[in-house]
Amino acid sequence: MVHNFNAGPSILPYEVLQQASEALLNFNNTGLSILEIGHRTPVFEGVLNEAVSLVKELMQLDSEHEVLFLHGGASTQFMQVPMNLLEEGKTAAYIDNGIWGSKAIKEARLFGNVEVVASSKDKNHTYIQKEFTVPADALYLHYTTNNTVEGTQWHSIPETNVPLIADMSSDILSRQLDFNRFSLIYAGAQKNVGIAGVNLLVVNKNALGKVSRKLPTIMDYRSHIDNGSMLNTPPVFAIYVSMLTLRWIKKMGGVTGIEKLNNEKAELFYSTLDSLPLFKGLVAKEDRSKMNAVFIMENPDLEKQFLDVCKRENLYGIKGHRSVGGFRASFYNALPVSSVQVLVQVMKDFGTQFG
Amino acid sequence: MVHNFNAGPSILPYEVLQQASEALLNFNNTGLSILEIGHRTPVFEGVLNEAVSLVKELMQLDSEHEVLFLHGGASTQFMQVPMNLLEEGKTAAYIDNGIWGSKAIKEARLFGNVEVVASSKDKNHTYIQKEFTVPADALYLHYTTNNTVEGTQWHSIPETNVPLIADMSSDILSRQLDFNRFSLIYAGAQKNVGIAGVNLLVVNKNALGKVSRKLPTIMDYRSHIDNGSMLNTPPVFAIYVSMLTLRWIKKMGGVTGIEKLNNEKAELFYSTLDSLPLFKGLVAKEDRSKMNAVFIMENPDLEKQFLDVCKRENLYGIKGHRSVGGFRASFYNALPVSSVQVLVQVMKDFGTQFG
Numbered sequence: 136m137v138h139n140f141n142a143g144p145s146i147l148p149y150e151v152l153q154q155a156s157e158a159l160l161n162f163n164n165t166g167l168s169i170l171e172i173g174h175r176t177p178v179f180e181g182v183l184n185e186a187v188s189l190v191k192e193l194m195q196l197d198s199e200h201e202v203l204f205l206h207g208g209a210s211t212q213f214m215q216v217p218m219n220l221l222e223e224g225k226t227a228a229y230i231d232n233g234i235w236g237s238k239a240i241k242e243a244r245l246f247g248n249v250e251v252v253a254s255s256k257d258k259n260h261t262y263i264q265k266e267f268t269v270p271a272d273a274l275y276l277h278y279t280t281n282n283t284v285e286g287t288q289w290h291s292i293p294e295t296n297v298p299l300i301a302d303m304s305s306d307i308l309s310r311q312l313d314f315n316r317f318s319l320i321y322a323g324a325q326k327n328v329g330i331a332g333v334n335l336l337v338v339n340k341n342a343l344g345k346v347s348r349k350l351p352t353i354m355d356y357r358s359h360i361d362n363g364s365m366l367n368t369p370p371v372f373a374i375y376v377s378m379l380t381l382r383w384i385k386k387m388g389g390v391t392g393i394e395k396l397n398n399e400k401a402e403l404f405y406s407t408l409d410s411l412p413l414f415k416g417l418v419a420k421e422d423r424s425k426m427n428a429v430f431i432m433e434n435p436d437l438e439k440q441f442l443d444v445c446k447r448e449n450l451y452g453i454k455g456h457r458s459v460g461g462f463r464a465s466f467y468n469a470l471p472v473s474s475v476q477v478l479v480q481v482m483k484d485f486g487t488q489f490g
Numbered sequence: 491m492v493h494n495f496n497a498g499p500s501i502l503p504y505e506v507l508q509q510a511s512e513a514l515l516n517f518n519n520t521g522l523s524i525l526e527i528g529h530r531t532p533v534f535e536g537v538l539n540e541a542v543s544l545v546k547e548l549m550q551l552d553s554e555h556e557v558l559f560l561h562g563g564a565s566t567q568f569m570q571v572p573m574n575l576l577e578e579g580k581t582a583a584y585i586d587n588g589i590w591g592s593k594a595i596k597e598a599r600l601f602g603n604v605e606v607v608a609s610s611k612d613k614n615h616t617y618i619q620k621e622f623t624v625p626a627d628a629l630y631l632h633y634t635t636n637n638t639v640e641g642t643q644w645h646s647i648p649e650t651n652v653p654l655i656a657d658m659s660s661d662i663l664s665r666q667l668d669f670n671r672f673s674l675i676y677a678g679a680q681k682n683v684g685i686a687g688v689n690l691l692v693v694n695k696n697a698l699g700k701v702s703r704k705l706p707t708i709m710d711y712r713s714h715i716d717n718g719s720m721l722n723t724p725p726v727f728a729i730y731v732s733m734l735t736l737r738w739i740k741k742m743g744g745v746t747g748i749e750k751l752n753n754e755k756a757e758l759f760y761s762t763l764d765s766l767p768l769f770k771g772l773v774a775k776e777d778r779s780k781m782n783a784v785f786i787m788e789n790p791d792l793e794k795q796f797l798d799v800c801k802r803e804n805l806y807g808i809k810g811h812r813s814v815g816g817f818r819a820s821f822y823n824a825l826p827v828s829s830v831q832v833l834v835q836v837m838k839d840f841g842t843q844f845g
Contacts, residue, residue, distance in 0.1 A: 137520075137521040137522060139522060139526055141526065142528070143528070143723065144525065144526060144528060144723065145528075147523065147526055152514055152525065153515070155514050155525070156512075156514035156515050157511075159507055159514060160507055160508070160511050166492040167492060167806065168502065168507045170499065170502055170507065170731065171496065171499060171507075172499060173497070173499060173500075173807065174499060174686065206563065206566065206687065207562060207708075208561065210707070210721070210722035210723075211561065211708050213706075213707075213708070214707070214708055214709065241707070242706050242707060242708075245704050325726075330726065330727055331723045331724065331725055332688070332724075332726070332727065333687070349600050351568075351569035351597050352569070352593075352597060367563050367564075367565035367566075368498065368563050368565075368680060368686045369686065369687075370725065371499055371685065371686045371687070372685055372686070372687065372727065373687055373725070376525065
């Protein structure tokens with residue numbers, strides 16, 4: 136039994152893997168693999184339509200919001216968002232809460248003015264800077280809802296009067312939010328809604344068409360909306376896995392059901408962390424991520440030993456990100472509570488032995 | 491038994507599907523699915539490195555040529571190529587041999603001057619216009635080696651003194667070519683080297699870094715070369731399937747072995763086509779594609795009946811592209827000769843019955 140705490144690509148529900156594995160040999164009794172079917176066939180159109188409908192239903196989207204599945208990951212969106220929405224010479228507001236936000240800022244500067252309205256860089260991004268003022272003429276405010284590397288998370292939607300754009304790559308569909316408040320949401324699918332190779336986007340169509348630059352067809356969100364995510368050959372298999380994962384989320388009680396389990400996992404982990412003097416959380420308690428827990432030990436020798444124990448107990452992906460060190464445990468949607476129970480027991484036992 | 495003549499996404503070797511299906515549940519005895527492993531792990535780095543090595547070996551690339559696996563399909567490259575290589579105010583030469591070439595031309599015009607040096611539009615792209623003059627100051631010449639929709643193919647490399655760029659989406663690794671003559675080759679993988687969701691690129695690194703525009707990081711080929719296709723989370727599973735398919739090509743005798751089979755299939759099909767008065771090829775004989783055969787019947791009622799017969803005989807994907815009509819049969823690498831044998835027998839029987 137393996138416990139997969141990988142930060143991404145990461146754990147998927149086992150029933151999704153089983154169905155995908157079967158579909159690789161015979162999809163829907165077509166006698167063909169899901170990898171061998173044309174994208175402009177009723178059988179794949181059914182997959183795509185179901186994926187889109189499930190996102191709309193699970194996120195309770197209104198009719199202004201369109202759902203897209205596009206090639207690539209969030210790194211593509213760092214460029215595509217300002218290309219579509221930031222007029223040259225105008226200003227966009229960005230919040231710098233970590234490595235991914237910084238990358239988004241770097242790309243946006245190629246297209247217009249960027250004002251960094253809040254930053255947590257002064258403390259190594261170990262907290263969320265929630266106090267800020269957005270210039271009234273900013274075209275939008277961009278932020279990262281969950282910081283995979285640093286282990287922080289926004290627990291409410293920032294208050295602002297300008298259109299809101301969020302990179303939700305690492306916590307999309309992990310909790311209830313008023314998703315209709317966003318002009319644009321994007322997420323690489325490989326953490327909570329599928330595999331690497333596809334972006335899930337939610338776009339308020341009224342936000343589009345306002346920049347004067349000429350957009351390459353493949354970069355223009357409007358082309359993709361007009362063509363229902365079939366402007367070109369889409370990443371068929373990645374969309375199929377997302378569809379299966381979305382079905383699973385619905386079966387688990389939708390976003391409410393998933394959020395309850397995610398809260399349970401986070402509560403179990405962080406209460407254990409706080410009870411063991413050997414381990415130390417790195418981020419402000421109120422900003423702790425329910426998706427990615429980042430923690431260390433004061434003694435580097437013990438860190439090495441703890442990783443060995445994790446390996447022996449089949450706890451995968453516990454090593455921290457190379458830029459932070461220490462440990463990181465990711466608790467995405469598909470991670471069962473039982474895996475967190477094993478992790479906290481291993482931590483407790485280690486604490487008893489060395490504490 | 492199903493015979494898959496789909497134009498793309500299309501048939502894959504059955505052993506590739508079997509291995510991929512197994513890896514979806516337990517990849518390399520890791521206890522994890524290939525969909526759940528981190529991309530920065532030795533186990534995935536091994537997959538990517540092997541895929542890159544196999545491309546270099548199969549295409550006999552010299553040390554100036556780099557191999558990349560990038561998100562998206564050829565439609566992304568229509569924009570990314572001129573963004574990287576066409577300086578504003580300068581000229582690139584393009585050959586317009588069909589729908590995909592036209593799309594590439596449209597996107598290139600956003601970045602600089604485009605001179606269409608040859609076009610087969612006068613005859614509905616039913617032949618290859620091989621006579622042309624490239625302006626001496628053109629930064630490159632772009633063409634499509636095989637036209638999936640129209641069923642034509644370049645059977646030799648165009649002669650030119652300027653750097654050569656090719657969209658090889660539908661015939662890459664299907665035949666021997668001097669691949670080192672190209673400054674850049676790109677191909678959506680979903681026809682001959684894998685599944686939708688990844689581009690295979692071969693880039694002469696000396697061709698890069700010559701435009702003055704600021705490139706978004708994710709669009710800059712140099713960023714991807716510097717990071718070995720791991721600038722961001724790559725499409726892990728799509729690269730894995732490409733690696734398996736490349737292994738299979740090598741096992742089949744490499745490009746030489748594959749080309750022999752592809753020639754056999756094309757010869758068998760076209761000789762049958764020419765022997766049956768009921769059917770009619772649409773393109774100039776000397777420019778016929780060995781990957782996609784486009785053909786019609788004069789009588790639309792019979793066309794419908796022929797499609798019914800194909801359906802009954804489990805011949806999939808024979809219906810022509812919506813812009814051309816009639817029939818199309820695709821003979822990509824993974825299609826066995828035996829499937830073409832079944833198709834030509836069905837055509838002969840139909841000819842006997844209705845001819």
